[in-house]
Amino acid sequence: MIRKKMKNNNKLNCIVILLIIISIFFVERNFDAYIIRILNLCAIYIILGVSLNLINGFTGQFSLGHAGFMAIGAYTSALLYMSPELKEVNYFITPLIWPLSVIHLPFVFSLIIAGLVSAGVGFLVGAPCLRLKGDYLAIVTFGFAEIIRVVFNNLQSVTNGPIGLKGLPTYTNLWWSWGIAVLTVLVVKNLVNSSYGRALKSIRENESAAEAMGINLFFHKSLAFVVGAFFAGLGGALLASLVMTIDPNTFSFLLTFQLIVIVIVGGLGSITGTIISATIIAVLMELLRAVEAPMNIFGLHIPGIPGMRMLIFSILLMSVVLFFKKGLMGNKEWSWEGLFKKLFPRQREIKEGD
Amino acid sequence: MTFNAFLQNLSNGISLGFLFALIAIGYSMVYGVLNLINFAHGDIFMMATFFAYYAIAFFSLPWGIAFFLAIILTAVLGVLVDRFAYRPLRNSPRISCLCSAIGMSFLLENFAIVVFGGRPKAFFRPEVFTKVFTISGVRVHSVSIVTPIIAILALLVLSYIIYRTKVGLAMRAISRDFDTANLMGININKTIAFTFAIGSGLAGIGAILWALRYPQIYPYMGIFPGWRAFAAAIMGGIGSIRGATLGGFLVGVLTIMIVAFLPALAGYKDAFIFIGVIIVLLWKPKGLFGED
Numbered sequence: 001m002i003r004k005k006m007k008n009n010n011k012l013n014c015i016v017i018l019l020i021i022i023s024i025f026f027v028e029r030n031f032d033a034y035i036i037r038i039l040n041l042c043a044i045y046i047i048l049g050v051s052l053n054l055i056n057g058f059t060g061q062f063s064l065g066h067a068g069f070m071a072i073g074a075y076t077s078a079l080l081y082m083s084p085e086l087k088e089v090n091y092f093i094t095p096l097i098w099p100l101s102v103i104h105l106p107f108v109f110s111l112i113i114a115g116l117v118s119a120g121v122g123f124l125v126g127a128p129c130l131r132l133k134g135d136y137l138a139i140v141t142f143g144f145a146e147i148i149r150v151v152f153n154n155l156q157s158v159t160n161g162p163i164g165l166k167g168l169p170t171y172t173n174l175w176w177s178w179g180i181a182v183l184t185v186l187v188v189k190n191l192v193n194s195s196y197g198r199a200l201k202s203i204r205e206n207e208s209a210a211e212a213m214g215i216n217l218f219f220h221k222s223l224a225f226v227v228g229a230f231f232a233g234l235g236g237a238l239l240a241s242l243v244m245t246i247d248p249n250t251f252s253f254l255l256t257f258q259l260i261v262i263v264i265v266g267g268l269g270s271i272t273g274t275i276i277s278a279t280i281i282a283v284l285m286e287l288l289r290a291v292e293a294p295m296n297i298f299g300l301h302i303p304g305i306p307g308m309r310m311l312i313f314s315i316l317l318m319s320v321v322l323f324f325k326k327g328l329m330g331n332k333e334w335s336w337e338g339l340f341k342k343l344f345p346r347q348r349e350i351k352e353g354d
Numbered sequence: 355m356t357f358n359a360f361l362q363n364l365s366n367g368i369s370l371g372f373l374f375a376l377i378a379i380g381y382s383m384v385y386g387v388l389n390l391i392n393f394a395h396g397d398i399f400m401m402a403t404f405f406a407y408y409a410i411a412f413f414s415l416p417w418g419i420a421f422f423l424a425i426i427l428t429a430v431l432g433v434l435v436d437r438f439a440y441r442p443l444r445n446s447p448r449i450s451c452l453c454s455a456i457g458m459s460f461l462l463e464n465f466a467i468v469v470f471g472g473r474p475k476a477f478f479r480p481e482v483f484t485k486v487f488t489i490s491g492v493r494v495h496s497v498s499i500v501t502p503i504i505a506i507l508a509l510l511v512l513s514y515i516i517y518r519t520k521v522g523l524a525m526r527a528i529s530r531d532f533d534t535a536n537l538m539g540i541n542i543n544k545t546i547a548f549t550f551a552i553g554s555g556l557a558g559i560g561a562i563l564w565a566l567r568y569p570q571i572y573p574y575m576g577i578f579p580g581w582r583a584f585a586a587a588i589m590g591g592i593g594s595i596r597g598a599t600l601g602g603f604l605v606g607v608l609t610i611m612i613v614a615f616l617p618a619l620a621g622y623k624d625a626f627i628f629i630g631v632i633i634v635l636l637w638k639p640k641g642l643f644g645e646d
Contacts, residue, residue: 062449128636135391136635139588143628154621257456264453307467314461321454322442
């Protein structure tokens with residue numbers, strides 16, 4: 001019975017992926033660059049949100065270091081896929097150090113290496129810090145992201161310092177961003193539903209009890225951290241290639257904050273919730289741009305107020321935190337069974353009667 | 355490096371250290387009673403300078419009254435932040451409180467940008483605070499003399515409140531055991547509000563001394579002092595007043611000394627502070643003076 005259900009689900013999931021592929025074909029042909037850009041951002045937010053949810057929501061380790069991993073991914077990939085000529089143009093104050101200045105890899109490899117480097121750093125940071133619990137972990141990961149930012153600002157011969165990297169080639173398109181978003185969701189979903197995932201959730205619920213049941217805390221926490229950091233690196237690399245300009249201050253705490261908002265609004269420990277909230281927030285941030293433009297209401301001219309967008313955004317966030325304490329989905333997942341239950345309540349009853 | 359230059363930097367470092375201590379105590383006290391990192395503390399600090407600025411620039415109050423008023427208003431702001439952002443979440447998981455704190459921080463920053471404008475403003479400095487004394491070759495700014503005096507006075511008043519009054523007893527009881535304190539008939543909400551008032555008031559004092567030292571105020575000015583003070587509070591052991599003072603001191607002296615004696619590494623000073631914090635935490639997971 002369960003196996004049959006799984007097979008059905010797999011079929012339905014394949015159909016959804018097929019639908020995504022068809023709609024990407026359609027969107028790429030028919031929509032303008034602005035909408036495609038927003039859709040790309042949606043996908044990148046999904047990658048980052050889901051990977052942060054794995055650490056914060058499923059494992060219960062409050063990490064504030066996601067922007068640091070993104071910075072590592074973004075810079076690693078950019079340094080690998082930029083052509084040597086472009087590097088020379090960018091590094092006009094301090095030349096880039098030797099091996100990096102001549103390397104020129106295709107986007108795919110730079111992306112994979114970016115993810116791996118980020119995951120490696122995730123392990124190096126995570127291994128000593130995961131001894132700490134709760135707020136202290138939050139502080140240390142936050143400090144780590146800050147250290148990355150400060151070091152990148154000062155390490156001119158590698159990162160070009162505060163000037164940043166400009167004119168990066170745009171490799172990110174809907175295929176890359178949505179492809180990796182689907183990959184992220186699949187990997188995290190399968191991880192969470194495996195025995196590893198159950199171990200992660202038990203760590204979230206009660207660390208001491210989990211340890212007493214024989215779960216290796218260090219291994220499982222590091223696992224969540226490394227997988228999360230890997231996808232954060234990929235997300236950072238995609239983001240860099242989408243916005244074309246990066247500097248260390250792009251990856252400030254504000255970015256981590258936005259991701260945490262996505263995870264909280266969607267619900268800690270819900271992948272589908274994160275997907276929904278990532279999409280809503282990516283679109284909302286664009287729609288709210290209208291607030292800052294000058295307006296005419298009933299002949300009254302209201303000049304645009306800079307900062308209004310972020311003010312409204314933070315008020316929205318506060319209301320979600322205060323009034324919908326569990327986020328949109330809580331820790332529930334949207335599933336095919338749930339949908340069928342809603343669509344065909346009677347059929348369900350008959351089945352139970354059998 | 356001459357001895358004089360060392361003394362010069364030391365005097366700078368000490369007065370900066372006292373400033374960090376004043377801010378760090380706010381973090382520490384709130385953590386003590388609520389087990390919550392008050393991310394909005396740095397922004398409460400920022401609001402204090404704007405209160406003082408507008409009291410002087412718009413209502414043309416004499417500076418003494420304006421500063422006093424600003425400190426009171428900051429304390430009220432702290433209580434309001436607690437009332438609207440933290441009190442509704444008293445029984446929720448810690449993670450929602452943390453998010454609420456981060457959200458409050460961004461709300462205050464963006465509020466300041468919309469209402470006060472993002473452009474830096476020049477903070478009014480009364481003449482008393484701009485004099486420079488020269489004591490045997492060491493140039494000392496009068497702010498650097500006033501800061502430690504006011505900070506020490508504030509710390510004395512604070513320890514009197516915490517260790518000699520009934521409210522202080524209630525605060526200590528709550529930080530020891532929240533539920534038992536509640537059962538013993540302590541008015542939890544009132545005591546927490548009082549804690550916020552004191553912590554924010556101290557941040558207000560720190561903010562005004564800060565603005566007298568670096569007379570440029572803008573909505574994001576709270577971020578860096580806030581983070582460094584936060585690092586200081588953790589280093590000293592969050593929840594402990596003694597620890598926060600010592601941590602603030604360490605951070606202040608360290609930042610000045612790194613910039614003065616290792617100018618090549620000046621850009622990395624924030625990294626050094628956080629590396630220091632991480633090392634301290636790995637060595638003593640609860641900070642230097644933390645209780646288990």
